[in-house]
Amino acid sequence: MSVTTIDPTTLPGRPCSLASALQLVGDRWCLLIIREVMFGNHQFKQIADNTGAPTDRLSARLKDLVAAGVLDHRRGPAASRKGYYFTEAGAELSVVTQALTQWGDKWVVTEPPLTREHHGHQMLMRAVCATCGEAVASDEVQREMTVPGWSIAGKTGDPS
């Protein structure tokens, strides 16, 4: 199952994969749905109760996520009923929800409502460069636009 392609040059502003990705999963209910599927909750009722999403809204979002190729609606490994499961692409969104959860733990709540362990120790996610293994400071990343007429500063008057 492939993911819906969204040409970033058709969106307003800077052509960017972030803007394209947000077209598919930029709604807050989407990320809460992804959290629940990551937690192993695959049934509509479970997802409704655990996200608190209004059921009509939830129903629409689930349909969108299936159409986008983020979720599959199918029978699970040991389930007789159909439920919502990650596609390969959907599973990779757990990095995004974990990063934002961790930011929330640190900055937005007084007491994390959920603890995470990894092989017996506290799990704290850290972003490193896959090539060199170093922690990534955002200001050490050199970015370049490949779309003519655009630079990191913005739209240039004279596409070359």
Added chain:
Amino acid sequence: MSVTTIDPTTLPGRPCSLASALQLVGDRWCLLIIREVMFGNHQFKQIADNTGAPTDRLSARLKDLVAAGVLDHRRGPAASRKGYYFTEAGAELSVVTQALTQWGDKWVVTEPPLTREHHGHQMLMRAVCATCGEAVASDEVQREMTVPGWSIAGKTGDPS
């Protein structure tokens, strides 16, 4: 400058730092604003042009992000004009936007509109456990709710 605290037990559904964080930065314009500030674009007009956000909407979102403690509206290091700059908390959101950008690069666009390098090599972000340094597979993380009456599966009838 501290971030607005949002008690996750006051939100619908599972008490979770993700839901609390989304209250502050869960709007798609918010993440595009964060992208621009990360790229070094601090002026209202730059942010408007590069995100494509309607100016009234953008104005409201920037005000919210300043009130939430994610951005500061102040003079920059070498700037005579005031602009929007990250607070310490805001800067840490770049992990979230980078993770979602990378997901978009891989799954949603056909050609990444932006390349990223880190000390001369291609930059690909990888999430590892800060304690043991291993790559984190979501199914190797043990999660536990600390809020009475809740488990990972959902709300339990009988808080203990």
